[in-house]
Amino acid sequence: MTVVAPEHAMTPVYEFPDSLTSVPTHYCPGCTHGIAHRLIAEVIDELAAKERTIGVASVGCSVFACRYFDVDFGQAPHGRAPAMATGIKRVAPEALVFTYQGDGDLASIGAAEILHAAVRGENITVFFINNAIYGMTGGQMAPTTLVGQKTASSPAGRSLVGQGAPLRVSELLAQVDGAAFVVRRSLHDVVQIRRAKKAIRRAFEVQEQGLGFSMVELLSSCPTNWGLKPDAALDFIRDEMVPAFPLGDFKVPEAETAGAAGAGTADSSAAGADAAGSAVAGRARRG
Amino acid sequence: MARELLKGNVAFAEAAVRAGCEAYFGYPITPQTEALEHLSTRMPELGRTFVQAESEVAAINMVYGAAAAGVRTMTSSSGPGTSLMMEGLSYLAGSEVPAVVVDVMRGGPGLGNIAPAQSDYLQMVKGGGHGDYRQIVLAPSTVQELIDHTVLAFDLADRYRIVTVVLADGSLGQMMEGAELPPMRHLRLPGERPAWALTGAIMREPNLVSSIHLDPDEEEAFNRHLQAKYAEIAAAEVRFEEYRLEGARVAVVAFGTTARLAKTAITAARAEGLAVGLFRPITLWPYPEVQLRALVKRVDAMLVVEMNTGQMVEDVQRIVAERVPVRFFGRTGGVMPMPEEILEELRRSAHEAEAAHQEEVSA
Ligand SMILES: Cc1ncc(C[n+]2csc(CCOP(=O)(O)OP(=O)(O)O)c2C)c(N)n1
Ligand code: SF4
Ligand SMILES: [Mg+2]
Numbered sequence: 001m002t003v004v005a006p007e008h009a010m011t012p013v014y015e016f017p018d019s020l021t022s023v024p025t026h027y028c029p030g031c032t033h034g035i036a037h038r039l040i041a042e043v044i045d046e047l048a049a050k051e052r053t054i055g056v057a058s059v060g061c062s063v064f065a066c067r068y069f070d071v072d073f074g075q076a077p078h079g080r081a082p083a084m085a086t087g088i089k090r091v092a093p094e095a096l097v098f099t100y101q102g103d104g105d106l107a108s109i110g111a112a113e114i115l116h117a118a119v120r121g122e123n124i125t126v127f128f129i130n131n132a133i134y135g136m137t138g139g140q141m142a143p144t145t146l147v148g149q150k151t152a153s154s155p156a157g158r159s160l161v162g163q164g165a166p167l168r169v170s171e172l173l174a175q176v177d178g179a180a181f182v183v184r185r186s187l188h189d190v191v192q193i194r195r196a197k198k199a200i201r202r203a204f205e206v207q208e209q210g211l212g213f214s215m216v217e218l219l220s221s222c223p224t225n226w227g228l229k230p231d232a233a234l235d236f237i238r239d240e241m242v243p244a245f246p247l248g249d250f251k252v253p254e255a256e257t258a259g260a261a262g263a264g265t266a267d268s269s270a271a272g273a274d275a276a277g278s279a280v281a282g283r284a285r286r287g
Numbered sequence: 288m289a290r291e292l293l294k295g296n297v298a299f300a301e302a303a304v305r306a307g308c309e310a311y312f313g314y315p316i317t318p319q320t321e322a323l324e325h326l327s328t329r330m331p332e333l334g335r336t337f338v339q340a341e342s343e344v345a346a347i348n349m350v351y352g353a354a355a356a357g358v359r360t361m362t363s364s365s366g367p368g369t370s371l372m373m374e375g376l377s378y379l380a381g382s383e384v385p386a387v388v389v390d391v392m393r394g395g396p397g398l399g400n401i402a403p404a405q406s407d408y409l410q411m412v413k414g415g416g417h418g419d420y421r422q423i424v425l426a427p428s429t430v431q432e433l434i435d436h437t438v439l440a441f442d443l444a445d446r447y448r449i450v451t452v453v454l455a456d457g458s459l460g461q462m463m464e465g466a467e468l469p470p471m472r473h474l475r476l477p478g479e480r481p482a483w484a485l486t487g488a489i490m491r492e493p494n495l496v497s498s499i500h501l502d503p504d505e506e507e508a509f510n511r512h513l514q515a516k517y518a519e520i521a522a523a524e525v526r527f528e529e530y531r532l533e534g535a536r537v538a539v540v541a542f543g544t545t546a547r548l549a550k551t552a553i554t555a556a557r558a559e560g561l562a563v564g565l566f567r568p569i570t571l572w573p574y575p576e577v578q579l580r581a582l583v584k585r586v587d588a589m590l591v592v593e594m595n596t597g598q599m600v601e602d603v604q605r606i607v608a609e610r611v612p613v614r615f616f617g618r619t620g621g622v623m624p625m626p627e628e629i630l631e632e633l634r635r636s637a638h639e640a641e642a643a644h645q646e647e648v649s650a
Contacts, residue, residue: 052487056352057497066495072485074355075497077378080348083340087352087360088485090336091310095487113348116341 017041019050021070030223030230032187033062036129039197040098041069043204053096054088056081058110060102061135079110082117085124096204098125104134107143107169114173121178121212125203128169128215131222132241139225143167146244151225166244170217174250180212182251186219188237192247211253219245290467295430296321296460298468299363299389299453302437304329307472308387309358310336312349316368317401318457319391323363335474343368347375347388354384355496357484358475359441363389365457366407367398370415376450377416380513381498385444388422389437389453391460394621402621403457405543408598411452412571419510421517422450423524424571426542430464432569438469447520454571456594458544458623521573531557532564536644537636538582539565540603541592545624549592552629561637571599576606583610587640590632592624593617612639 016022019041027033044053053071057063059078066073076084081099089097106114106128117124133151134140140153144166148157158166170184181203185196196218203214219241223233293301300322303311311330313323323339330337336353340346346362353360364372369390379386392407394400409415411424423443425436433455440451480486485494500506528546531553532538539549546567556563566582566589568575582589588611591600600615607613616632618624 051489054356054485054487063499066497070488070493072488072494073497074352074485075382075495075499076348076351077374080344080351080375083345083348084352084355086338086345087310087312087349087354088356089352090338090349091353091356091358091360092486112341113345116345119341120338 017045019044019053019070021068023067025068026064027061028224030221030233031061032218032220033129035187035193036100036127036196036218036220037065037068039193039200040100040127043197043201044071044096046201047096047204047208049096049204052094053098054092056085056088056097056099058099058101058105059136060105060129062100062102062129063136065100079105079108080113081105082110082113082122082124082126086117086120086122089122089124093123096125096207098127098204100127101129102135103128103130103132103142103144107167114169115176118173118176118179118213118215121180123207123210123212124214125207126213126215127200128217129220130169130217130241130245131220132166133222133225135222135225139222144169144245146240168245170215170250173213173215176213178213179215179251180253181206181214182217183215183249184217184219184245184247186237186242186247187221188219188234188242206253217245219247290465292463293430293434293466293468294321294461294463295433295455296391297325298430298466299433299437299455300325301329301468302434303361303387303441304333304335305469305471306438306441307359307474308335308361308441309474310338310350310353310360311362312338312340312346312353312360313362313364314340314343314346314368316365318393318403318460319363319365319389321460322389322391343371344375347372347379350386351375351379351384354379354386355382355485357480357486359385359387359445361387361389361441363391365391365393366395366410369407369410373410373416376422377414377418377420378498379450380416380420380422381418382496383448383513384496385448386450387437387440387444387453388450389455392454392456394619400621401457403459403544403594403623404619404621405456405545405594405598406619407454408571408593408595411454412574412599412602420513421520421572422452423447423520423573424452424454425526426454426569426571427459428543428547428567429466430459430462431466433459434466434468443524447516449516449520454543456544457621524570525573525575525578526569527575527578528565528567528569530565530567532566532582532585534562535564535585536562536587536640537564537590537633538586538588539563539590539592539629539633540568540579540599541565542568542571542599545592545594548624548626549629551626552633555626555630556633556637559634561633563633563637568599574602574606579603579606583607587611587644588636589613590636591615592629592632594623595619612643
């Protein structure tokens with residue numbers, strides 16, 4: 001599937017990534033899971049890594065990621081993808097290993113596994129799709145659900161009392177020495193999507209350089225369970241989620257912080273970058 | 288290889304190394320921890336993988352990953368830990384990846400204690416995780432068998448793409464005994480990993496290691512496939528031992544350490560002139576059903592002895608189907624049955640059998 005600009009008849013400006021299969025996804029209209037898939041696949045293509053990439057799908061709406069990516073894939077129990085990826089990476093160190101996890105999966109049931117993968121400096125890359133909800137099971141409260149947000153299991157809105165405030169996983173993991181690269185991006189508009197892609201690329205490069213654990217958190221939409229139209233869902237990310245989950249680089253390898261923001265490929269100029277200042281220099285691990 | 292004095296836990300850990308285990312993932316728990324400790328030096332020394340996981344939940348999923356990537360891999364634990372592995376074991380079964388689990392059983396339920404028990408028969412043999420699945424379960428009764436079964440477990444796991452459990456108990460794990468370790472096997476080269484494994488899709492279609500079948504018809508077909516595989520294993524891999532069953536009127540049925548204790552009792556009983564012997568299942572799944580059923584015709588009674596309140600006895604009763612009386616004797620909570628106690632039970636069984644026999648003759 002190639003679309004060419006009329007004035008450059010032979011120059012493709014859009015190609016379907018090799019690293020995606022042609023299986024139509026089951027994602028709802030306006031869901032940004034598909035965008036995240038595409039960005040990851042494009043980066044795998046750019047790194048010419050399709051034949052050495054092994055993905056690990058989680059349990060959530062993205063459980064069938066294993067069918068959409070045209071690379072070797074495992075499918076872990078709910079929350080356990082970082083453990084499964086650990087097992088794979090340890091015996092296939094030359095492979096590019098990534099997990100793809102939702103916020104219920106990663107921040108709730110799998111909180112121990114993600115934390116300790118970071119603690120060990122496990123040389124894997126994690127894509128963390130934060131849509132502030134349990135999408136697959138029909139819109140229950142997630143650890144990332146915003147205060148006051150109504151869900152199927154918090155019908156009165158999430159309350160600080162008894163349910164607590166949303167968990168900011170990137171900020172948490174940035175505290176861990178073994179984490180080499182931890183950033184948050186968003187998928188709500190074209191500029192943010194381009195920044196997200198750069199971060200995805202950088203995260204994979206960190207793994208290829210053997211620097212340790214890398215994670216890109218992506219603020220993502222769930223129009224279906226938010227009860228919003230696709231465009232309103234993107235506005236919800238920008239207006240409600242970004243203030244609660246500031247975009248920015250929470251941990252980047254030392255060389256990049258030392259060389260000032262623009263020097264590295266990590267994009268620390270992301271919108272809402274009040275968190276960028278809090279970036280913690282990462283220790284290079286297992287170089 | 289020469290015989291040496293080996294502690295059970297160290298012996299099975301080293302046997303795993305020699306059998307070509309490339310990756311071990313575990314979490315400390317008594318009475319199996321010496322295995323984890325042994326491997327924490329041995330595996331890195333050989334350039335292999337050792338990870339002390341954050342929990343048994345993580346450990347079994349690391350095993351899942353390494354198994355999916357096509358290497359020989361294992362974990363070991365005890366009841367509280369194996370309980371945490373049940374979800375993972377179900378996934379391994381549902382995606383047909385091979386792995387070895389050594390369960391060094393202790394007293395339960397709950398935290399229980401660290402003393403030897405056979406508390407996990409139902410959990411491991413019947414499948415404590417969800418879904419219609421089976422795993423091969425081997426029950427060693429000496430340190431030598433613990434070694435041999437660990438090696439066999441890797442071979443069976445690979446042959447059938449199935450989880451194989453070595454079901455030992457705390458006394459076997461802690462005991463020191465003369466035994467011989469196997470020679471070091473060659474490790475699988477990266478290019479020799481199985482064709483279905485996740486190795487990077489070079490010159491082939493991508494592989495998928497997954498247990499999901501959303502379509503019920505597809506899931507049913509997959510389950511039928513699993514059942515056909517299980518039937519093949521049941522036909523080919525049954526293992527058992529008969530001990531002094533010639534002329535026996537009463538058969539003790541016991542596995543693992545209990546079978547060993549029963550042998551002592553049987554020797555004493557034979558000295559008293561009691562016609563008793565032992566039937567010892569070595570594979571708890573597949574269970575030696577045909578052989579036990581055949582035994583019904585040869586003896587007048589059976590005595591099942593276990594270190595629990597009666598788990599395997601349910602299988603014996605099912606197979607015997609009331610054709611001969613089945614008594615049960617068990618000690619539990621970490622208490623081991625003493626040979627004298629078993630002997631006492633044997634006398635009772637023998638006398639009951641004799642009385643029944645006399646009744647039949649006079650009738
Ligand atoms: C052990 C276990 N508990 C619960 C479930 C049910 N379950 C499936 S997906 C899911 C939540 C997924 O939410 P998230 O990870 O945020 O992914 P999303 O669907 O939002 O992308 C739950 C609770 C399960 N499959 N396994
Ligand atoms: S339920 Fe939400 S997260 Fe799941 S596919 Fe639909 S929009 Fe996406
Ligand atoms: Mg979610």
